[in-house]
Amino acid sequence: MAKRHPAVEKKLVGLADLVIDAAARKKDPAIAIPVRSLSNVTFNVKKGFIEMGKNKQMRTFFNVGMAKKFMQTMLVADALNELQKADLTTSLREIYYRTKHTMGDSHENTFDDQAESDPVIEDLEVGLSALREEFHVRAENAGTIIGPVVFEDDGDKVDCAKLGKGGYSVPSIVEEEYLKIKKCTADFVLLIEKGTQWNRLAEDKFWRKYNCILLTGNGQPPRGVRRLARRLHEEKKLPVYVLVDNDPWGYYIYSVVKQGSINLAFESQRMAIPDAKFIGLSSADPESYDLPRNVGIKLNDKDISRAKELMNYAWFQKKEWQVEIKRMLTSGLKYELDALANKDFQYLTKTYLPKKLKDRDWLD
Amino acid sequence: MAKRHPAVEKKLVGLADLVIDAAARKKDPAIAIPVRSLSNVTFNVKKGFIEMGKNKQMRTFFNVGMAKKFMQTMLVADALNELQKADLTTSLREIYYRTKHTMGDSHENTFDDQAESDPVIEDLEVGLSALREEFHVRAENAGTIIGPVVFEDDGDKVDCAKLGKGGYSVPSIVEEEYLKIKKCTADFVLLIEKGTQWNRLAEDKFWRKYNCILLTGNGQPPRGVRRLARRLHEEKKLPVYVLVDNDPWGYYIYSVVKQGSINLAFESQRMAIPDAKFIGLSSADPESYDLPRNVGIKLNDKDISRAKELMNYAWFQKKEWQVEIKRMLTSGLKYELDALANKDFQYLTKTYLPKKLKDRDWLD
Numbered sequence: 084m085a086k087r088h089p090a091v092e093k094k095l096v097g098l099a100d101l102v103i104d105a106a107a108r109k110k111d112p113a114i115a116i117p118v119r120s121l122s123n124v125t126f127n128v129k130k131g132f133i134e135m136g137k138n139k140q141m142r143t144f145f146n147v148g149m150a151k152k153f154m155q156t157m158l159v160a161d162a163l164n165e166l167q168k169a170d171l172t173t174s175l176r177e178i179y180y181r182t183k184h185t186m187g188d189s190h191e192n193t194f195d196d197q198a199e200s201d202p203v204i205e206d207l208e209v210g211l212s213a214l215r216e217e218f219h220v221r222a223e224n225a226g227t228i229i230g231p232v233v234f235e236d237d238g239d240k241v242d243c244a245k246l247g248k249g250g251y252s253v254p255s256i257v258e259e260e261y262l263k264i265k266k267c268t269a270d271f272v273l274l275i276e277k278g279t280q281w282n283r284l285a286e287d288k289f290w291r292k293y294n295c296i297l298l299t300g301n302g303q304p305p306r307g308v309r310r311l312a313r314r315l316h317e318e319k320k321l322p323v324y325v326l327v328d329n330d331p332w333g334y335y336i337y338s339v340v341k342q343g344s345i346n347l348a349f350e351s352q353r354m355a356i357p358d359a360k361f362i363g364l365s366s367a368d369p370e371s372y373d374l375p376r377n378v379g380i381k382l383n384d385k386d387i388s389r390a391k392e393l394m395n396y397a398w399f400q401k402k403e404w405q406v407e408i409k410r411m412l413t414s415g416l417k418y419e420l421d422a423l424a425n426k427d428f429q430y431l432t433k434t435y436l437p438k439k440l441k442d443r444d445w446l447d
Numbered sequence: 448m449a450k451r452h453p454a455v456e457k458k459l460v461g462l463a464d465l466v467i468d469a470a471a472r473k474k475d476p477a478i479a480i481p482v483r484s485l486s487n488v489t490f491n492v493k494k495g496f497i498e499m500g501k502n503k504q505m506r507t508f509f510n511v512g513m514a515k516k517f518m519q520t521m522l523v524a525d526a527l528n529e530l531q532k533a534d535l536t537t538s539l540r541e542i543y544y545r546t547k548h549t550m551g552d553s554h555e556n557t558f559d560d561q562a563e564s565d566p567v568i569e570d571l572e573v574g575l576s577a578l579r580e581e582f583h584v585r586a587e588n589a590g591t592i593i594g595p596v597v598f599e600d601d602g603d604k605v606d607c608a609k610l611g612k613g614g615y616s617v618p619s620i621v622e623e624e625y626l627k628i629k630k631c632t633a634d635f636v637l638l639i640e641k642g643t644q645w646n647r648l649a650e651d652k653f654w655r656k657y658n659c660i661l662l663t664g665n666g667q668p669p670r671g672v673r674r675l676a677r678r679l680h681e682e683k684k685l686p687v688y689v690l691v692d693n694d695p696w697g698y699y700i701y702s703v704v705k706q707g708s709i710n711l712a713f714e715s716q717r718m719a720i721p722d723a724k725f726i727g728l729s730s731a732d733p734e735s736y737d738l739p740r741n742v743g744i745k746l747n748d749k750d751i752s753r754a755k756e757l758m759n760y761a762w763f764q765k766k767e768w769q770v771e772i773k774r775m776l777t778s779g780l781k782y783e784l785d786a787l788a789n790k791d792f793q794y795l796t797k798t799y800l801p802k803k804l805k806d807r808d809w810l811d
Contacts, residue, residue, distance in 0.1 A: 166792065172650060174643040177788035180742055184789075192741055223642030223665055227588050227616040236611020247600020247626075252591040252616040255646070262611075278587030279538040282619070286536060301587055377556055378544055424541035425548075428533065 091218060092167040094211040098160050113143040114156065117209040117349070124348045126397040131357025133343045135209065158182040158193055159203045166219040172256060175201055175220060209349045216256045216306070226253035226308035227278070229285050230296035232315070235263040248285045255307040257314065267319045268294070274312050275299045276327040276336055280420050280431060287432040293440065296321070303336055309354050312340065316356050323356050324445060329364035330417035331389035334408065337361045342398045360445040363435070366411035369418055372435060378425045379416030386417060403446055455582060456531040458575040462524050477507040478520065481573040488712040490761040495721025497707045499573065522546040522557055523567045530583040536620060539565055539584060573713045580620045580670070590617035590672035591642070593649050594660035596679070599627040612649045619671040621678065631683045632658070638676050639663045640691040640700055644784050644795060651796040657804065660685070667700055673718050676704065680720050687720050688809060693728035694781035695753035698772065701725045706762045724809040727799070728784055730775035736799060742789045743780030750781060767810055
C-alpha cells in the first residue's frame, strides 16, 4: 500500500479551497503556474544544476482562452486527490482515462487525448511544488539494481546482494514512503547506461569485488533510477559514476543525471546529482585501451550537430569537456561499450573498469 | 557464474571436427542449415504451435557465393565455444564485436555490421538444435515477476513473494542451469502485456488474494519471460492467462505466447504454450463492462489491415476467434486496458479480473 503524503493532499485540497473562496467573494478564481519554457530555465553554476526561474502565469476561469484549461486542471487535481485519499498509485495514461468524460449533453470531451492531461500534471507539479511521484503518479518499473544494499519495500526486506544475477526491479516511485534504504555498505554506485554491460558486471560479480551498487535504466535512465541514485548519493554519501557509450547520446545521459534536463528543470532539485562523474567511455579510451578503428562507428550528421550543440551548453564549458567532445568530432568515430568485447568478453570487468577506478580516470 | 552445457559444447566442437575431417579427406567442408523461410514453416494443429519443416540447405566452403558465410559461421561458432569454455554469457552485439576483425593485409572485415552476425547465430541455433540461450547468448533483463514462487539464481534463494511491489527482474536466460524453480505454490500465471497493469495488480496484492504469479514483459514479452512462463506451465502445471490490450497487437502478442512466431518457428518447441488462454481485453468487454465509447480509440488503416491478416492465420480459425476479431472491426474501436481506469482506479483488480476468473470468461 502507498503511504499518504498529508502535505501533498493538503496542497491539492488547497486548490479547491481557492476556487470556493473566490466564488464566495465573487472573484475570478485564479492559480499561479510557473512558466515551463526555455526562457524561464537557467543553469545554476553554484548549485550545479538546471533550475526554473521565478516567472509565473495566472490561470483564470473567467477567460475564454483559459476556462477549459482551468477546468482540466481542477479535474486532474481531483483525480490526484482521489489517489491520495485511497493510497493508490497510477499512470499518466490512467489519469487521462479517469478524467475523460463527455460534458453534459454536449459532444465535447473534457480531454481529447493524453497530450492534454500530461501538461496539466506538470503544471500541478510546478504549481504545487511536488514531484509527480508524490502525487502517486508512476511510470513502469524500468531499471535493475544489484549490490550490497537492503531496501524495505511494502514491509518486505529486499537484500540486493542476494538476488542472484537477476536483481531487484527498480520501482518507478522510490520515495522514502515507498522504499526505505535499510542498510547500505557499498562504496559507490555505478550507473550503467545499457543492460548488457550491467549483465556482464552482474554475472562477473563485479559489485562484490569492488563493493559497489550496479544500477541500470536500460538506456536513458527513467526517473525512478535517477531518483534512487540521488538518494543513495545523498543519504548514503556514495559517489556516483556514470558509464555510457561514447557518443553524443551518452554525454547527454550523463548530463541529465548530473544537471537535470531543460524540459523538466523543476525536478532537478530532487533528481540531479551535481557530483556525478563520467567514468567512460571517453573519446580518449579507444587510444588508451587500444581499440581497433574498425569497431568504431562513423559519426553521422545528426551525431555531429548534436555534439556541437552539447559543446555550447553552459554545463559543458569546462576545458576537459570541450577537449573530450572535440576529440570525438576530430576522430569522426563513436564507440559503444560493447566494442570492448573485441578485446575479450570480460575486458570491461577485468581490465577497463579496474584501471579506470585505480587511475581515478573520470571527468567531472 | 553460468553453468556449462557439455552437450552444446560438443555440438560446437563437432562443427570444427567436420571441417578438419573434410580437409583430411580433401573434401569440401559443408554444413547442413535448415531453411528459415516461410515456405519451411507450418502450423502443427495437433501440437498447437508453429514449427519448422525439414528443408535444409548445404553451406559449403569451396563456393564463391558461400565461402564468406562459411567463414563467418565458423568464427561465430568459435566465439560461442569460447563462451562455453569460460562459462560466460554475452549479447548478440558483443558476438559481433568479438568476431569482427580485418582479414590479413586486406581492407576486408570479417563482418561489416551486426546484421551479418545475427543470422549466423540463428543458423547455428537451427543447425545444431540449440536455443541461443543454451549458447549463452542473452538479451537484457526485460520483465518483472512477483508471487508465490521461489527461484534459485546463482546460489541465492529468491522468494518472489517477499520483494515488495518491485519484484524480481526476469533474466534473459532462464534455463534450468541458470534459474531453478525451487518452490511454487501458485495456482496460475497471469502474463500481463503492460507494466502499468502489472503495477496496479502488484500494488493491490492481487497475486496474494488469487494465489497467482504476476509476470510482465513490458510489451511484447521477451524470450526470457516467455520461456519462464512456459517452464512454470510445463514443470508446475500452471495455467497461463494472457492479459493484453484489445487491439491487433494484443491478439498478436497472445498468439506468439501460445503458438510461437513465424520468424522464429524453431524456438516454438521450447517457448510456445499451446494451452495459454486469452483472458482479455476482449472486444466483447466494452459492452459487458459498460465502458463508454469515448474511451475507445478509433481503429486506423493499419489496425484494420492487421486485424484482417490475423483472421487469415491458421491459428485464428476457431469460430470464437473469428467472432472476436470481427466484432472489433465492426465496432471500429480498440480499447486499452488502461481505459478500465475510467470506471475507477482499481476496477481491473476488484471487478474486471475477479469476474473474468469466476465466469471462466476466456478464449482458447
